[in-house]
Amino acid sequence: MKKLFITGTDTDSGKTLVSSLILKALNRERLLTIGFKPIGSGGQPNPDAEQLRQLSTIAVPAQAANPFCFTPAIAPHIAAAQAGVKIEPAALTTHLRQLSLHKPDLVLTEGAGGWLLPINDDEYLSDWVVSETMDVILVVGMKLGCLNHALLTAKAIAADGGRLIGWVANQCTQQPMDYLHDNLSYLKAHMPAPCLAYVPYHSDTQQAEFTEDERRALLTAIDCNPAVAE
Numbered sequence: 164m165k166k167l168f169i170t171g172t173d174t175d176s177g178k179t180l181v182s183s184l185i186l187k188a189l190n191r192e193r194l195l196t197i198g199f200k201p202i203g204s205g206g207q208p209n210p211d212a213e214q215l216r217q218l219s220t221i222a223v224p225a226q227a228a229n230p231f232c233f234t235p236a237i238a239p240h241i242a243a244a245q246a247g248v249k250i251e252p253a254a255l256t257t258h259l260r261q262l263s264l265h266k267p268d269l270v271l272t273e274g275a276g277g278w279l280l281p282i283n284d285d286e287y288l289s290d291w292v293v294s295e296t297m298d299v300i301l302v303v304g305m306k307l308g309c310l311n312h313a314l315l316t317a318k319a320i321a322a323d324g325g326r327l328i329g330w331v332a333n334q335c336t337q338q339p340m341d342y343l344h345d346n347l348s349y350l351k352a353h354m355p356a357p358c359l360a361y362v363p364y365h366s367d368t369q370q371a372e373f374t375e376d377e378r379r380a381l382l383t384a385i386d387c388n389p390a391v392a393e
């Protein structure tokens with residue numbers, strides 16, 4: 164079972180949208196997929212988890228797809244403390260193992276916020292991701308400030324011992340950022356992993372899909388040979 168983790172340069176950078184595009188691309192290869200949002204804040208049920216559940220080929224209950232679910236749209240460790248819950252890495256692993264019993268080819272785990280998300284007073288989600296040896300894809304929300312956010316995140320992933328296999332540029336604002344092309348070129352030259360896709364702004368995100376080349380780049384990055392999967 165492959166374990167893919169989707170992180171972002173920030174909250175609202177486009178992790179759920181890009182996760183959805185990845186699931187759509189993998190589903191076309193008839194791979195068995197489960198979308199997992201272990202920790203979510205901002206709604207019950209969590210809207211991200213529900214979106215990923217709809218695009219997963221294996222159906223799992225809402226609670227299994229999003230075991231730590233908090234209503235207020237605040238940092239999850241604060242919401243957890245308010246609810247009298249402590250989020251611990253061992254529990255995250257238990258929930259992931261439960262999903263593995265469905266025998267998926269791939270579990271796509273969406274983070275919350277960015278790479279260094281506190282899960283309690285002492286621990287970060289990123290440490291659990293590294294301990295689970297997940298492949299990481301970084302979603303870069305293309306807006307002013309993203310160069311620093313993308314480069315810092317890539318540095319942190321490497322320093323933590325994580326495996327960044329690629330990044331996706333996501334035009335997360337309706338008005339494209341100024342000098343988009345120059346910013347993209349800079350990141351392509353300086354990020355330590357390949358750019359797998361550029362996602363333009365979509366007025367209807369449900370219609371969004373990767374191009375054929377992007378789908379192939381993704382399958383190569385996660386080491387899924389289409390010929391074998393078909």
Ligand SMILES: Nc1ncnc2c1ncn2[C@@H]1O[C@H](COP(=O)(O)OP(=O)(O)OP(=O)(O)O)[C@@H](O)[C@H]1O
Nearest residue numbers: 171174175176177178179180276334335363364365
């Ligand atoms: N390329 C895009 N085109 C149109 N809308 C977008 C695009 N990227 C992001 N959005 C919109 O911006 C909002 C934030 O995107 P998204 O929910 O994917 O971010 P996120 O990183 O998953 O946030 P969170 O940290 O809450 O999980 C959503 O309403 C989404 O539809």
Ligand SMILES: C[C@H](N)[C@H](N)CCCCCC(=O)O
Nearest residue numbers: 174204205236237238275276
């Ligand atoms: C509510 C929001 N959309 C996300 N679900 C949670 C973002 C947490 C960010 C924590 C932080 O880094 O400050």
Ligand SMILES: [Mg+2]
Nearest residue numbers: 178179211273
């Ligand atoms: Mg999301």
